[in-house]
Amino acid sequence: MKLNRNFFNRDTLIVAKELLGKFLVRKAGDKTIRAKITETEAYCGPDDLACHASKGMTPRTKVMFGPPGHAYVYLVYGMYHCLNIVTEKKGYPAAVLIRGVELDGMNGPGKLCRGLKIDKTLNGTDICAGKELWLEDGKDIPKNKIKKSKRIGVEYAGKWKDKPWRFYL
């Protein structure tokens, strides 16, 4: 059961919360990997200083300004990739960072992308097309199981760094 574009065309915080427990599916060669999402973070809007798009649209961040349901992949610190799902309507920069999935020894965005062979060639991929990367519905997570906390690694973002926009199980 693939998630359709309407799922992503909603408030970023809602999407981030509901992505927990869903399955991230990655097709690499002849292998297909399904991993349950256990940790997400919301990055939304031009006002959120922790969001890359807050500095305006650049060649890198333009995917976030595009329509929902696309992958925003980029390289951080020269070594690791991060996977994001673009949310909300076209023209509004917002995305959900997939921080962790339930798969042996794979927590943290860097390891996740290394394990799933995600790199910048997937940047801009349409998740709803479901060719190499897509999302599947999973068991509903009871709302009271979801925990939240401050985001990580965004100390430079001023007042935005304390927003409880990180969700996990």
Add this chain to the structure above:
DNA sequence: GATAAGATCATCT
């Protein structure tokens, strides 16, 4: 157990 530093490069100034 906790904290610090190093790797390494696309992107922006």
Add this chain to the structure above:
DNA sequence: GATGATCTTATCA
């Protein structure tokens, strides 16, 4: 030329 949505390894207490 500076810097970052990270992870691993080394050093210290």
